[in-house]
Structure formats: C-alpha cells, structure tokens
Amino acid sequence: MxxxxxxxxxxxxxxxxxxxxxxxxxxxxxxxxxxxxxxxxxxxxPAADVLALSTTEVDLSPVEAGQSITVVWRGKPVFIRHRSEQEITAARAVDLSTLRDPVPDEDREIKPQWLVVVGICPHLGCIPLGQKPGQPRGEWGGWFCPCHGSQFDTSGRIRKGPSPTNLVVPPYQFTEDTSIRIG
Amino acid sequence: MSSSDNTHPLVKWIDERLPVFTFLNHELRDYPTPRNLNYWWSFGSIAGIVLVIMILTGVMLAMQYTAHVDYAFDSVERIMRDVNYGWLLRYLHVNGGSMFFIVIYIHLFRGLYFGSYKSPREILWGLGVIIFLLMMATAFMGYVLPWGQMSFWGATVITNLFSAIPLVGDSIVSWLWGGYSIDNPTLQRFYALHYLFPFLIFAVVFLHLVALHVSKSNNPLGIEAEGPQDSIPFHPYYTAKDFFGFGVFFLVFMGFVFYAPDFFGEPDNYIPANPLATPPHIVPEWYFLPFYAILRAVPDIEVFGYILITAKLAGVILMFGSILILFFLPWLDFSKVRSARFRPIFKQFFWIFFVDCLVLGWVGANPPEGFFVVLGRIGTAFYFAYFIIIIPLIAYFEKPRPLPESISAAVLGGKKGEDS
CATH class of the missing domain: 4.10.170 (p53, subunit A)
Known part of the structure; x- marks a missing residue:
C-alpha cells in the first residue's frame, strides 16, 4: 500500500x-x-546615414514681407513665410477656443514676422498649396491642402478640413538676425 | 479511386511512390462538381490564370527594372522603348492588375449573391478575404515602383494612414519608410515585398482550393449536392466551360492591352516623382476608390465638445473595417438559405448594396467637397448598415421561397441524369 x-x-x-x-x-x-x-x-x-542627414541653413535676407520660400530639410519641404503686419494681426486675433488644435500664434514662432513650418499636411502627408503667388490659400489666407481640403491660417493652424493638428513647427534657431538653422 | 486509369508502367511506378497522378485525377478530373454551375462560377479559375500571368510578366519585368529613386522611372521607360516586347510585358502586367481586381470583385459579389460564405464554407470565404487583402497590398506597392507622381503621392497618402494610430503611429510610419519621407529605402523595400507577396497569395490560393475541395463548390441554387445525380466530373465539363470563359476574358483583357493600354492609368504617373510638389488631385487606382471614399467620409467624432476620435483615425478604422467585416459575414447572415434566388428581400438589398459600392467608387474619384461629402457619408453609412443591421434583420424576418428538393430535380425537371 x-x-x-x-x-x-x-x-x-x-x-x-x-x-x-x-x-x-x-x-x-x-x-x-x-x-x-x-x-x-x-x-x-531609418539607417544611420539617413539619421545623419544634416541640418539646413537658410538665409532669410532676400525674402520680402509677404513672400514665402520653401526649403528642404530631411527630405521634407519647410515653408518659411515673411508675414505682413496684417497676417500677424489676423493670426493673433483668433479666439483659441474655436481652434481644433489650440496654440496661440505667439508660441509658434521665434520672431513674429517669420513663420517656419514643415510643409506637410498632418492629415495624410500632401504638400499644401499657398507658397507661390496665385495658388489657393484657403479662407484664412494661409495654406490649402489639395488632397483632402484642409485649410490652414497665417499661423499654419488647422481651421477647416480633416487634418487633426496644425502644421508642425520644426526645431530651429536664429544664427544671425536674418538666417536660421533648421534641425 | 481512379488510379486504375494510370496504366502506363512508368506512371504507375511514380504514382506508387509519389501519388501525384492519383491526386490530379482526384482533384481535377473526377472531382464531383454541381451540374448547374453558371458562368459566374468561371471567375475563380479566371482569377487563377490572371495570377499566373501576373507572376510570369512580373518576373520578366523584374529582370529589367531598377529599384532606385534615380533610375526607377527611366528603367520603366527603357522597358517601354528599348526592351524587346517590353511594352507588351508592362502593359500586360499593368492591365492585368486591373483585370485581376475586376475578376475578383465579380467573384466576391457572386459569393455574396449566392451565399457561398455560409456554413460549411466560412474558412473558404475567410481565406478569400485574406487573398483580397494581400492583393490590395501587392497592387499598392506595385503602383509605387514606376516612381511617377501618383506613385509617390499615392504611397505618401496611404503610408501616412498609419500615423493615425495613437502613440506609436509616427514610429510605425518612419519604420515603413525607412526614413523621414518616402525615399529610396521605401522604394527598395516595396520592390522586395511586391515580389514576395504574389507567392504568399499563391500559397493562400492553394489553401483556398484545399478548403474548396473539402466542402465542394456552392451552386446557383445554394443547396448541397446530395448524390451522383447532382454532380458531374470536373473534367471535361468544367475544364471546357472554364476554357471558354478564359477565351472571352482574354478578348476583353487584350482589348485593353492593345487598344487602350492606359485606360486605367493616371496621366500624372508619366511625370517623374517630385517630393516637393503634390499633384492637384491625388486619386488611387480605380479599384481602391470605394475604400478611399470611406476613408474620407467621417468627420471628427466628438463627445460633449471633446474630440474623441479624429477624422483621420476614424477614417482609417472604417476603411480597414469595411474589409475586415467580411470575415464576420458568415455569422451576421444566419439565414439557412444561401442563394438570393430564394430570398426575395435579401436579393433587393443585395442590388442596393452593389449600387452603393459603385456610388462610393464615384465619390472616391471626386474631390471631397459639397455634394460628394454628403453622398460619401450616406454611402458609407449604408455600407456598414448593410452588414451590421440589414443582413441580420433580413435573416431573422425574411420568409424564403421553398427550396427545390435537389439540384437534379430542379435542373433536369424530374428527368434522370445521363450519368446517374
């Protein structure tokens, strides 16, 4: 047992x-x-050589008020707009509670006349129109994305259409009074 | 059972060691097939021949193509101008893609109409949906390879869909790209995967056929074949019918290849890709249009003024959901009767659903403004309502017409079949 x-x-x-x-x-x-x-x-x-892509230096002195330029940073377009007084006032007069992605205009630039944003619609990655004269800029005078109709104001903030967020402000600094380094 | 037909000594010798001949006899010759299949049943084998043509032309094109952002566009132009019959191979491959989707859509709607997804064919149906998903991925990556404007921007829009995923979205997108934008690493991996996926499709097609040969074909009456009087051998009856179908199909296919090779294409794709300029109107290939319409249909979903789900995420969820819901169809439609011929209410809604898919395709081809936004939302709402609400309700309330006693009774009108 x-x-x-x-x-x-x-x-x-x-x-x-x-x-x-x-x-x-x-x-x-x-x-x-x-x-x-x-x-x-x-x-x-992303491989090391892709990661090692350098920063981009931009000389802003030839850009007159009201003009825009597009530069390439890490394979992406970056929009730089020399904003007029009017555009700055329009961007700052907005009631923040009406925005989808509420950020005051003051927090989106280092110097008020220079707006620097990545020129890629946060919705699905198209490049918005509005950099060249004659291109549609949407109801708020900023940019208009032709793919799915997102409209951005003079601060690059989303005002209408499917984009969930504002145009992204890349990291940059002023190296001189009229020149910046992005990245 | 008919290995006795293999009388040649060499055939016998091989068959006893590797029973390929028995297998072929069993699955392609004696294979009992319902005697009443109509031409809608030809599209499965047509899809099979298209897959073979796509792989064949694809392998030949791969010998000439260069997957590099600086050379891809030019290498495709070289195929068109300098390579012997390169124009033919490329137009067969390009139009073959469109044909593949036409054939698969007919095959899919045939399954929906005649209830081919119902027990015991749920897995057969699910494998079909997996093939469809793999096809979409393959077609999408293939469209990027010529590196034209639509290639580049189509890829940008579609890969950016993944950035809608909360928290990890951006990491996933840069993982897919291998960088910060669609660039050379993206092109190279898409090429590698575009070559790989057709073989995965081939494998799943094999499983699809194994599952088919277990439960056998459904048929227009939607009742099971019961005895030998309901079936005929696959060969020569359906081999002949399928070959006739191939002939008609090739007339249409070659009509496009030789007389309208760019009919399905976008002129913008003959402009080399430019990462700094978006074309004014990005449209995917025609076969993705209904899903593109669903993607763009939804607005932000708000609860008490807070955005719960952004339009982007909601669009992505719905777009993938519109295909994934097909997996659940066998259980959503619990009516015991398969064929729409005996389901008067279901039949009407089926055709409304069919038109809804066409309408969504039309919406997808147009810019998301005004009328098309409204139409896209109605179309999307109906698409999902059809599966989630309408189909279960019909299954519950509908009174189907009486089913015939058997296939042979219905099609032979009481006469005895020749080979019964």
Whole structure:
C-alpha cells in the first residue's frame, strides 16, 4: 500500500517535473524566437546615414514681407513665410477656443514676422498649396491642402478640413538676425 | 479511386511512390462538381490564370527594372522603348492588375449573391478575404515602383494612414519608410515585398482550393449536392466551360492591352516623382476608390465638445473595417438559405448594396467637397448598415421561397441524369 502510494507519488512528481521543463523550455524558446525577430524588424528602421542627414541653413535676407520660400530639410519641404503686419494681426486675433488644435500664434514662432513650418499636411502627408503667388490659400489666407481640403491660417493652424493638428513647427534657431538653422 | 486509369508502367511506378497522378485525377478530373454551375462560377479559375500571368510578366519585368529613386522611372521607360516586347510585358502586367481586381470583385459579389460564405464554407470565404487583402497590398506597392507622381503621392497618402494610430503611429510610419519621407529605402523595400507577396497569395490560393475541395463548390441554387445525380466530373465539363470563359476574358483583357493600354492609368504617373510638389488631385487606382471614399467620409467624432476620435483615425478604422467585416459575414447572415434566388428581400438589398459600392467608387474619384461629402457619408453609412443591421434583420424576418428538393430535380425537371 505504502509502496504503491510512493510509486504514484513518484510518477506524479515526474510528470509535474516534465511538464515544468516542457513549459519553461517552451517559454524560453518562444521568447528567443520573438527576440531574434527584432534585428529583422529594426533593419527596416531609418539607417544611420539617413539619421545623419544634416541640418539646413537658410538665409532669410532676400525674402520680402509677404513672400514665402520653401526649403528642404530631411527630405521634407519647410515653408518659411515673411508675414505682413496684417497676417500677424489676423493670426493673433483668433479666439483659441474655436481652434481644433489650440496654440496661440505667439508660441509658434521665434520672431513674429517669420513663420517656419514643415510643409506637410498632418492629415495624410500632401504638400499644401499657398507658397507661390496665385495658388489657393484657403479662407484664412494661409495654406490649402489639395488632397483632402484642409485649410490652414497665417499661423499654419488647422481651421477647416480633416487634418487633426496644425502644421508642425520644426526645431530651429536664429544664427544671425536674418538666417536660421533648421534641425 | 481512379488510379486504375494510370496504366502506363512508368506512371504507375511514380504514382506508387509519389501519388501525384492519383491526386490530379482526384482533384481535377473526377472531382464531383454541381451540374448547374453558371458562368459566374468561371471567375475563380479566371482569377487563377490572371495570377499566373501576373507572376510570369512580373518576373520578366523584374529582370529589367531598377529599384532606385534615380533610375526607377527611366528603367520603366527603357522597358517601354528599348526592351524587346517590353511594352507588351508592362502593359500586360499593368492591365492585368486591373483585370485581376475586376475578376475578383465579380467573384466576391457572386459569393455574396449566392451565399457561398455560409456554413460549411466560412474558412473558404475567410481565406478569400485574406487573398483580397494581400492583393490590395501587392497592387499598392506595385503602383509605387514606376516612381511617377501618383506613385509617390499615392504611397505618401496611404503610408501616412498609419500615423493615425495613437502613440506609436509616427514610429510605425518612419519604420515603413525607412526614413523621414518616402525615399529610396521605401522604394527598395516595396520592390522586395511586391515580389514576395504574389507567392504568399499563391500559397493562400492553394489553401483556398484545399478548403474548396473539402466542402465542394456552392451552386446557383445554394443547396448541397446530395448524390451522383447532382454532380458531374470536373473534367471535361468544367475544364471546357472554364476554357471558354478564359477565351472571352482574354478578348476583353487584350482589348485593353492593345487598344487602350492606359485606360486605367493616371496621366500624372508619366511625370517623374517630385517630393516637393503634390499633384492637384491625388486619386488611387480605380479599384481602391470605394475604400478611399470611406476613408474620407467621417468627420471628427466628438463627445460633449471633446474630440474623441479624429477624422483621420476614424477614417482609417472604417476603411480597414469595411474589409475586415467580411470575415464576420458568415455569422451576421444566419439565414439557412444561401442563394438570393430564394430570398426575395435579401436579393433587393443585395442590388442596393452593389449600387452603393459603385456610388462610393464615384465619390472616391471626386474631390471631397459639397455634394460628394454628403453622398460619401450616406454611402458609407449604408455600407456598414448593410452588414451590421440589414443582413441580420433580413435573416431573422425574411420568409424564403421553398427550396427545390435537389439540384437534379430542379435542373433536369424530374428527368434522370445521363450519368446517374
């Protein structure tokens, strides 16, 4: 009787032990397999040479009030607009509670006359119109995205259409009075 | 069962070691097929032949194409002008893509009309939806390769969809791009994947056929074939019918290839990609238009003045949802009767749904302004209502017409089949 009980006990222990080993090896194996996927996935992320793309220096002195220029930074267009007094006033007179992405105009530039924004619609990545004379600028005199009809004001803020956010202000600083470094 | 037909000693010798001949006999010759299949059932095998043509022309094109932003556009022009029959291979491949979608859409609507998704064919149907998703991904990446304006901007718009995902969206997009914008790394990976995916499609098509050969074909009456009097062997009856279908299909296909090769294309794609200028009106390829309309249909979803889901995220969810919902169709439509022939109410709504899909396609082709915004919203609402509300309600309330006793009774009018 006792011997029999010991037997089954031993067998039971053995089974639990085997189950445990099977489970732990299984888990370790699965974790290893999952981790080994990372190099494959990460190889698709931006490579070092892409990451090393330099900053962009822009001389603003030839740009008259009311004019705009487009420069390329990290493969993307950046809109720089020399805003007129009128445009600045229009951008600052807005009631913030009416905006989808409420940011005061003062927080979107270093010097009020220079607005610098990434020229890519935050909706689906099209390039809004309004940089060249004669292009539609939308109801708020900023930019108009031809793809899905987003309209931006003279501060690059979304006013109408599907874009969830304002045009992005890239990191930049003034190196001189009329020249900036983006990035 | 008919391996006894393989009488040649060499055939026998091979068959006893690797039963390919038995297998082929069983699946392609004796395979019992309902005797009443109409021409709508030809589109499955037509889709198969198109896949073969796409892979064949694709492999030949790959030998001439250069996946680099500086050379891609020119290499395609070289294929068109300098490579022997390059124009033919490319136009077959380009129009073959459009044909593939036409054929698949007919195949899909045939399944919807005759209830081919119902038990026991749920997995067969689900595999079909997976093939459809893989096809869309393949077609999308293939369209990027010529590196024209529509290639570039179409890719920009579609990859940016993923940035709508909360928190990780931007990281996913730069992972997909391999950079900060659509650029050379993106082109190269799309090329690699565009080459890979057709073989995945091939594998899933194989599973689709395995599942088909387990439950056998549905048929226009939507009742199961019960005995030998309801079925005929696949060969020669349906091989002949399918080959006739191929012939008619090739007339249409070659009509486009030789007489209107750019009919489905966008002229803007003959302008090399320019990352600094968006074309005035970006449209996807025609086969994506209904989904594009759904993407743009929804406004911000607000609760008490707070934006709960942005228009962008909601659009993306609905667009993917519009296809994923097909997976659930076998359970949403719990009516026991398959074929719309015996479902008077379902039949009417089916045709309304069909028109709704065409309307969404029309909306997708137009700029999202005024009338088209409203129409797009109504169309999208109906699309989802059809699956989630209308179909279950019909399944519950509709009184189907009486089903025929058997396939043979219905199609032979009581006469005995020749081979029964």
């Amino acid at each position: 006792t011997a029999k009980a010991q037997d089954t006990g031993a067998a039971g222990d053995d089974e639990t032990r085997r189950d445990f080993l099977l489970l732990t090896t299984g888990v370790v194996g699965a974790a290893g397999a999952a981790l080994s996927a990372w190099p494959f996935i990460d190889s698709m992320n």
